[in-house]
Amino acid sequence: MAKIATTVYEQIRTAILTGELSNSERLVEEDLAVSMGISRTPVREALRRLAAEGLVDVSPNRGARVAEWDVHDLREIFDLRSILESHACELATPRASAAEIEFLENVCLEMEELAQTELSSETRLPALAARNRIFHGKIIEMSNSTRLGLLIETLIHVPIVMQTYKVYSPEALQRSLHHHREIVNAMKAGDEVWASSVMRAHVLAAREEILGQPDPA
């Protein structure tokens, strides 16, 4: 239990990601501090870190609020993700080991099985979202570019907030799973153009799926 600042950073972060802290809600340092039984100092540090990641907005002398995003922001984010994640695929493909391919195939399988079960969406959706993050994260890791990973990480926070609420249509879910399979197949074939193209399409399709639906608020 090393650093308090890190702990409170994670707490506030998950509070935002789960929607516990609603959009553009004001984050008063002292309130957060007393509610966690600590002093303002680590809270302040955590808020600045969250600001650097784009999860909160801070104005000088006026404090921090939970960041909010409009449709234009989401378009930007998904466009950039489509470019960067496709690049990750391009880099990962020639480096992919048999074990890594197998790992990705396993994630695919798990997601396909989850998709077939008749679980309520309350339990199924988070499980799918978690696997999805693992799949994308693994490919980024395989790309062996730390900066690329950092860049994508900063972009991914906002979509994660949405994923908790968003219910994908059955067709979109199927398409998404097929994309994953196709990406792995392309990587197995050593075809980085194929792999990166599917990844690009995959993220752009997700963009339309999310921007097409009405706001859940």
Added chain:
Amino acid sequence: MAKIATTVYEQIRTAILTGELSNSERLVEEDLAVSMGISRTPVREALRRLAAEGLVDVSPNRGARVAEWDVHDLREIFDLRSILESHACELATPRASAAEIEFLENVCLEMEELAQTELSSETRLPALAARNRIFHGKIIEMSNSTRLGLLIETLIHVPIVMQTYKVYSPEALQRSLHHHREIVNAMKAGDEVWASSVMRAHVLAAREEILGQPDPA
């Protein structure tokens, strides 16, 4: 003179960028604080911000050091810049106004004139580097994507450190200026594929120019 933290942030930042603080030098909070006549608190905040931008590395309980980069890091950075700046060109081209094109042409002209003068490289290089940053920054601004701008900004710090020391070969300089001209011409023609392709080549050429030369340390 609002916030001390911002002032000290900028001071440390330029100290790193000008090479005044050498590579992997340790940054002790108290030392920096007394040398600027302030307390540790704003210094600490500044260091965390610099860490978020990748200019310093901080380890828990072990403080901050000036970040250092190897050849692999530089490759990563230039590869990503080539992708993102080319994307900026793609977005900017259909949006470019006549005034913006003219502005870019002016920057081209100034750089061409500077290149012809027989000034010592000590004065000429910073002037060229400044214009270069203006040129690229303008195109990013024209892309109208704040997130794209932020992403590129985080990548650009390290190359800026190099630009201060690096002496370009005359041929590389000429090629660079021709690239700039060609980019503007492509934008004027409304051809975003052309424009983004030249930009991609432009950044990749810069990568080879920098990675090809031996280390100045």
Added chain:
DNA sequence: ACGTTAAATTTTGTATACAAATAGAGCAGC
């Protein structure tokens, strides 16, 4: 001499105290 361990010093992390700035309530004037 060398390496290992133990104190001493330095340095980071957190808490508290105070100053400066902002936001909000209440009131005057129109």
Added chain:
DNA sequence: GCTGCTCTATTTGTATACAAAATTTAACGT
């Protein structure tokens, strides 16, 4: 009733104090 002001109360920004951790120094034994 609405606008603009002043004064109060929050809230942020900075300084200082203290505790925990790490680094350095010194001593000790083999």
